Amino acid sequence: MSGVRILVGTRKGAFILTSDGTRERWDVSGPHFGGWEIYHLKGSPADPNRLYVSQSTGWFGQQIQRSSDGGRTWEPVGNEFKYDGVPGTHQWYDGTPHPWEFKRVWHLEPSLTDPDTIYAGVEDAALFRSTDAGTTWQELPGLRGHGSGPGWAPGAGGLCLHTILLDPSDPGRMYIAISAAGAFRSDDGGATWRPINRGLRSEHIPDPTAEVGHCVHRIAMHRSRPNVLFMQKHWDVMRSDDGGESWSEVSGNLPTDFGFPIDVHANEPETIYVVPIKSDSEHYPPDGKLRVYRSRTGGHEWEALTKGLPQRDCYVNVLRDAMAVDALDPCGVYFGTTGGQVYGSANAGDSWAPIVRDLPAVMSVEVQTTP
């Protein structure tokens, strides 16, 4: 029988939740790396037992660890993220130039085909790649160097490259997103990049339709239709049908279009999920009700999914990397909160139940569907 393995990164360690295909009973393993901030951990699509984790603290900096047995054992690998050449400057909060400084890895994206190749999105925003299973890392400098880099400014959470999407139909095409620079696309395996933000409108920047400067929170795609992208922006839920060449708003009837994660149903490429958050000043759900919203029409028309979720006195947040789906039928949907709950739905969101309730604040959720 198939199984599901959920990889949870929290403020104080990593946890691994496993279940069989019924998704009714869960085993909880962890904390792994107790006391460390785990921004992200993810498994290789080419070898599901190969996992990579980003652990960091303000005291001891960045570590990357690798597992070759599905998270039972780990070994530290390379943690030197050195910008290519003279790093130069980006824009600071007050508009002055600020030197590029590595702070941490926000997101790890293993290659779709090679367990030893992995991409890392870091703060201050840059994209790194390892082709030796994390032992050494090299920046892909074409991103910061494409021209607009000196004008990028951090969002409230830092100048972070938090999203990396690899196109399963085209090995050369990849997408990344940076807060607060926007979305970018490469068609040559990461060598060169260009911004893909046409159609975005952000009232909090001097030119609301600028080519860069947008606070993109998350992008998602369905592997069967890699030209269709969905975006949760700082405000606005957006959609592109042309690989990011242009975007249109699909917020529709959402109670608020601010939020962080967005994801796509594993078997229905027009079914998408967001978690509306009241505002960028408050960072909790409207009316104290934790509601996932689902659109079965690729946006515009949304329904609230509330069964099993707290509908009073709930003031948690759901961070951008903290939602994921499994590949079973019906599709499982999972998300973690800053209150330490991981909720799961084994019926595409119709009903939910907490898998764990009392973890540290959840920073990331990834799901592996195991044979």
Added chain:
Amino acid sequence: MQPTTAVRIVLPLHLRTLARVDDEVTVDVQGDVTQRSVLDALEASYPMLRGTIRDHVTQQRRPFLRFFACAEDLSHEQPDAPLPDAVVAGAEPFLVIGALAGG
């Protein structure tokens, strides 16, 4: 051939976990016993600690760490200044301390 000195080092919990050691460690330091030579020897024996105490590029002490020995804070001493005789003699350890900050 420069003399070798065995130096005792006490690491904070998270670095002991990372290095997979339970207690203080002892490293062999070639030549003068200084912060730099001690940390070089430590990182040679435990490569996973590279970047956790000193920045990879600048080799500067990470801001939230301190170096103590013989009841003194040596954090602001020059990296090539000699460490106290008691550390060289093995009577006292060199302590890497995580600052008491954060939650």
